[in-house]
Amino acid sequence: MWAPSGLRMATKQQTTREATSELSLDTASLLAQEEHDVSIAGRSPWYLAWRRLRRNYAALVSLVVFLLIVVACFSAPLYAKHVAHTDASTNHLTEQVKVGGTLKDVISPGGTFTDPKTGEVRVRPVNILGPTWWQAHGKFVLGADTNGRDVAVRLLYGGINSLTVGIASAMICVLFAVILALIAGYYGGWADWVITRFFDIVWAFPVILLSIALGSALAINGFHHFGINLEGDSLWIPTLVISYVLIPYVGRPLRGQILSLREKEFVEASISQGASSIRVMFTEILPNIASSAFVFFALIIANNILLEAALSFLGAGIQDPKPSWGKLIADGQTRITTAPWLTLVPGIAIVVTAVSLNIFGDGLRDALDPRSKVRIEH
């Protein structure tokens, strides 16, 4: 009698684990082995991928974590308006807040005085409000920065900017990489030569150095060419810089796949039936590289968020007064010995986001093509 596949899968997993008697982290090969025992007839590749993905609990948990971060960050305007009663840029230098019933300065006045014993000028240092947690009804939960701004609000707004740049740059990068790879791989000849030389030139520069150079130059005067007008503080600047520098890292492997697909019988059959180049590229080849493109997209978001953080930390990414996680780390650096949370919290946000996206990306890769070796390496 035919048994449900889920039961058979469990049996197979048990058998495999019993046979090897050791823990394997090679999810890809595990899932590939399992496919042999499962009826896949009549199932679409996307259905099979989803079935594999939903069995990968680590990837699903990571996806949930990432979505929680996204929801938390994009709720920043609500939190800022209704809970913290401020925004990301408002300075509260001379204001006071009630913390657990006690009125405290956000930043105390400070000043200098002359020591009557020594006659030396001495300083009465300012105190900057530390984390209030929830004792100030949601105000200054993570304390204030030297401008008297609410750090928790800036953290959430910073998350919006970091995630926006990370996701948008990944989309643009993968889109252009796919188009260039399709043209280069399908047409070959001079088109391939020009595009691969472009990949080589961009590849020749270390990613971080090229990003800093472009980011710094564009941050001052913006980009005003070819009818495009982008101001220096626009989020488009770091987004496009990151997209540009990473195009070869996605485009080259995809071009390799397309070169191989170009020689397959189904492509030749389509051409012989009179299909146009555009039709062959988009209906025959593109679906076959779509899974790789999706995997690259998932993996590159984490990479781009890290790159954006590095650029913003160095002043070549998101510009003032917009916050970002990288900028918050840079801002907190001067107070690292007395207020380490200013650097730790955005640092942890970056790490959790990057790790969750990487685990999910790996899971997606295993689900879409268990034998794939897609990696982002630079």
Added chain:
Amino acid sequence: MIRRNRWSWFVSLAVLATGLVLLAAACGGGGKKAATTTTAAASGTQQKTFPNFRIVYDTGTDYLDPGLSYTVEGWEAMWNVYLSLLGYKHVNGPDGATIVPALAQALPQVSADGLTYTMTLRPGLKYSDGTPVKASDFKYAIKRDFLIDSPGVGFFTNIVGADEFSKTKKGDISGITTDDATGKITVKLVKPQGDFQNILATIFAAPVPPDTPAKDQSTTPIPSTGPYQIQSYTPNRQFTLVRNPNFKPTADVPATNPDKMSFKIVEDDSAALQQVINGQADYDFHPIPVDRLADVQQKYGDQLKIYTPANTYYYFMNNRLPPFDKLAVRKAVNYAIDRNALVRLYGGLATPTENILPPTYPQYQKHTLYPHDLAKAKQLIEAAGVKGQTVEVWGSDRETSRKPVEYLADVLNQIGFKTKIKIIDAAVYWTTVGNQATKAQIGFADWFQDYPHPLDWFDVLLNGDRITQTHNNNYSNFDSKAVNTKIAALKQKNKLDATVNNEWKQLDKQVMQQAAWAPYVNRQFTDFFGKTIDTGCYINHVLYQFDFSRICMK
């Protein structure tokens, strides 16, 4: 004068040797302590030499070329490298503003009409490379200032022929005549100028060899005339000063203590402080980070010095560009900023001000034309019809500039503007906003006196007749005919008596009634030393602040 015989030399040497042995014994087991040698210098002051003074500097060094540098960092490093004909006493307190001869034999002889200054070079002067210093080198230095578009050219336009030379950049400056054989230098002025001796003491007037190219020489250092020469400079990384073998100390330019000064450029204030605490450096130029002050004061109080140089921090507003071409808008900015809030931004080490001149000046008279009033500021913006306009706020990437710029942007947003912040590298900030092509609308500025005279504030920063296309110091492009005329009249006063001081007080108020700037604080600063440094030798000069050359080791 006491003439020493051989015996006295022998005794001196024996005492010195004994002293050194005792010093070495005292230092025994103390780790990497530098050897200090104490000798009586030619100038009569006691010299306590030691091998290397390690300084953690900030990124504000614009140039190491005497014709181009115009930052505290540049001048503080170079005032012991490039001497002018005149200089200032190397002493603490107000006496440091006393003008003394440096390369000149004596103070200039000034003609009765105040138009002619005559000086003579000290005989036998040589540059650090051995080339003799000639009287004509002074003239070349002034000409070179014009050729390289020096930010200091405005100081010399009153010399006869300088105006013509500035236009043609060819020929000669007829008002300067020199005689290389006798070392005699004569400078003729178009109009009497009360601060001209101060101007002759600026680093812009320091003689340079005649073959010095008329372009930035920061990385190929110009031979020096002072106690030190620049050995090497890697911009934004480090530079090193070593002794000038041809320098001979005088009573007014005394012998110095460190044999070498190593300047390491560090951007971050915390990292700089930590290097001194860890013993990797001897002196931290940076301000102590706001939240480290209490800790540093408690643990290292005797290594910390707090001082108040003559300075004013302000926001410039470009009077030529909308919306700041309207008086109401400039007034609105002055009403909108909360100066007490800005004091907290500087860790409490500041006092609020809305004056041009700092309180250390006898010409200072506090005025309160613009008490903090956000509602009034909003009304003025509404009435001026500029609400909703986009404004670019400029600042450098140093904390002390970036933070007040972020504050200003927030305030401008509150009164109805849409702001964009432009933060650029500190090393190029002043040349960028001082270039008319940049069209900087509003931004951060500060001023530390070049010399203790109100002209250094009003004539340099607010005289509309001195606005230039590049290296402009009048960032606001403030050009009021009445103010220009008043400055020109006061410039001719040779003495700063009570009547003249009163006129300067009125001018301060007059300028602020037109809201040329939005001044906000006079800052106080910290000097922090390593535990091996003897702060008993500390000299804080009224113009150049901490005198590196006179510090000594314990």
